[in-house]
Amino acid sequence: MPRRFVLSACTAVAAAVLVAACGVTPPSSGNAMGFFITSDNPGKGGDLGGLAGADRFCQSLATSAGAGHKTWRAYLSTAALNGQPAVNARDRIGSGPWANAKGVVVATSVADLHSANAKLGKDTSLTEKGEVVSGFGDPVNRHDILTGSRADGTLAVAEPGKDTTCGNWTRSEGGSAMVGHHDHKGTNPDPVANASWNASHGTRGCSLDQLKMSGSAGLMYCFAAN
Numbered sequence: 001m002p003r004r005f006v007l008s009a010c011t012a013v014a015a016a017v018l019v020a021a022c023g024v025t026p027p028s029s030g031n032a033m034g035f036f037i038t039s040d041n042p043g044k045g046g047d048l049g050g051l052a053g054a055d056r057f058c059q060s061l062a063t064s065a066g067a068g069h070k071t072w073r074a075y076l077s078t079a080a081l082n083g084q085p086a087v088n089a090r091d092r093i094g095s096g097p098w099a100n101a102k103g104v105v106v107a108t109s110v111a112d113l114h115s116a117n118a119k120l121g122k123d124t125s126l127t128e129k130g131e132v133v134s135g136f137g138d139p140v141n142r143h144d145i146l147t148g149s150r151a152d153g154t155l156a157v158a159e160p161g162k163d164t165t166c167g168n169w170t171r172s173e174g175g176s177a178m179v180g181h182h183d184h185k186g187t188n189p190d191p192v193a194n195a196s197w198n199a200s201h202g203t204r205g206c207s208l209d210q211l212k213m214s215g216s217a218g219l220m221y222c223f224a225a226n
Contacts, residue, residue: 033101034099036100036101037126041218047172048074049170051076051087058072067224076149077147094223106120125183145220173205175205181200
């Protein structure tokens with residue numbers, strides 16, 4: 001056997017022994033996270049720059065967490081406007097499964113995500129940093145997550161002239177947005193809506209100050225679509 005080959009083989013064996021002895025885990029190809037709540041708002045409340053701007057924000061936060069190799073989409077619905085059809089949040093987030101920053105699978109499919117089996121909650125609906133979002137009963141309540149959706153993930157349709165999407169996520173003044181409770185808690189008199197992660201009630205407005213009035217920091221859900 002050629003001496004060079006022997007040395008290469010010995011080097012490979014030595015490296016493998018060192019890894020095993022030290023308990024070192026080889027680096028993975030990328031962060032497995034496929035779901036998170038944004039740790040912040042882009043800065044303009046309900047004005048997210050439309051769906052495109054919201055998606056870019058999800059992508060940037062995922063990139064900062066080492067998961068930018070995936071295509072990220074904001075879980076937001078929009079109304080039909082200017083000749084463009086309505087968009088349902090459930091139709092733009094891929095097929096799953098989705099795991100949080102700690103590797104816990106919160107849903108295996110779109111149907112599972114919108115069923116009672118979904119594992120979304122305060123302890124599992126983490127930010128891209130793996131942090132818990134404060135909720136009902138905490139000193140600062142941020143449990144209202146922007147969705148513009150009904151419980152089944154389709155556009156929340158309000159009375160004529162009423163807004164559920166902050167003007168398709170382009171308004172920071174006036175308007176309103178449908179939000180869900182990530183912790184399944186609150187004061188909504190409807191216990192079903194109160195416990196919904198994506199469809200609990202409308203906000204008092206779309207500015208950051210108006211969103212805070214109902215327990216929101218203008219955060220949103222992000223899902224990896226691939």
